[in-house]
Amino acid sequence: MKTALVWFRRDLRLADNPALTAALEAYDRVLPVFIHAPDEEAPWAPGAASRWWLHGSLESLGKDLRSRGSGLHIARGPSLDALLRLLGEHGATAVYWNRLYEPAITQRDSLLKQTLTEQGFEARSFNAALLQEPWEVQTNQGQPYRVFTPYWRKARSQMQLRPPLPKPARIASRDHAAGLPLDALELLPARPWDQGLHTRWARGESAAEDAFSEFIDSTMSTYIDERDRPDRDGTSGLSPHLHFGEISPMRMAWEIDERVRSGRDAALSNGAEGFLRQLGWREFSQQLLFHFPDMPEKNLNSRFDGFIWADADPPALKRWQRGRTGIPIVDAGMRELWESGTMHNRVRMLVASFLTKNLRQHWHLGERWFWDTLVDADLANNAQGWQWTAGCGVDASPYFRIFNPVSQGMKFDPRGDYVRRWVPELADVPAPLIHRPWTDGDLLARSHYPAPIVDLDSSRQAALAAYKDLRD
DNA sequence: TTTTGAGTTGTTCGA
């Protein structure tokens, strides 16, 4: 009897899982394993919201595996030690896994692969997380792309879709009972702050599949018009599912393509293209991080190394974090984040612009906060997004692009429904004033909502001046 | 090698 370990990481699913399928084809029995080793991802060990999600996702995967005659063996790192121990204990001769692309992880994995191979084990890795891997999309000069549009043109033109691998019906397995109980990983918060997360999210593969069906069936045809509207359910809500690999992007692209072909509907097809483009951004960011591993820490555009940020302002930072800046749409977003572990994409840009440009606090501060509070926290997306907003990315927002949260609010949340939902103090404020309640002093006093932490006009001017200095 | 066209998401001002 030949046995292989299948090492689950951020591919917490049974469908379209290349490592799992390959191991089942090549071996008589498999042992599904998860190894908890946050230290190995330092300094970007998963944040609190991300750990919360991981707990639910692992629970769900364990259940799905058990229903197929197997189970998930949970262990603690170091990863190599745990793998070697399990190989020995179960007389296994191989480890199969799906690749990740963050610098700390690729470094660990290649070392680990080398060691396993030297010791006579078979070590094989697969692509399960991306439509195309970071080295597969190159300029004609063989360089990585730094600008999204040409990247996407190239990626789109050479993209090969394939049908998703089916979920294995039965998984012939080694006994897995000796593993740790999931609770031993202590992924859940000590203080129960996670009620809002439970309300908003269902975790695990079948929840991901439900969310995807819902998107394809009812959201995709209006995606182009609605995805920018925080007051509507116009986005897919799939980012945390994608981050943890509860559903594969290849399967999504394949099924979307099938639906578009059968539909022959322009709105549907536009929505599909728009959504694929967002998947493209995800891959673009992964690719940037792979080729520029300093991206979470260092300005991609080194000229920004000389930029003068405002002095650190902990009270202002705190008010930003807790949604007490006095700018309604910024506070709505920050409270949505705190309570539900997510924030609408457009509002992410607004709060980031506000922190880095109006408050001129370093983008690292926002990056860290998002890292700890987002259930979809993803090293590549997060770093890329913050650098883009701050203007220090290579393909970045021009310095003079400073979002005005009032006009953005009126444009994308015209009735103020989004603000009212997350900032109950403003529930009774009529639409014309809801994005600038400070312009009516009596109303502001009655509402017990704070006055703005900065003047939007003058802070904008100051930011423009600071960026102009950098240029000169 | 040189040239050329283009670059996620905006705001303000003045006609």
Add this chain to the structure above:
DNA sequence: GTCGAACAACTCAAA
């Protein structure tokens, strides 16, 4: 209210 221009200059990527 609507529209175009200015806000800058630079770098990327392909021809």
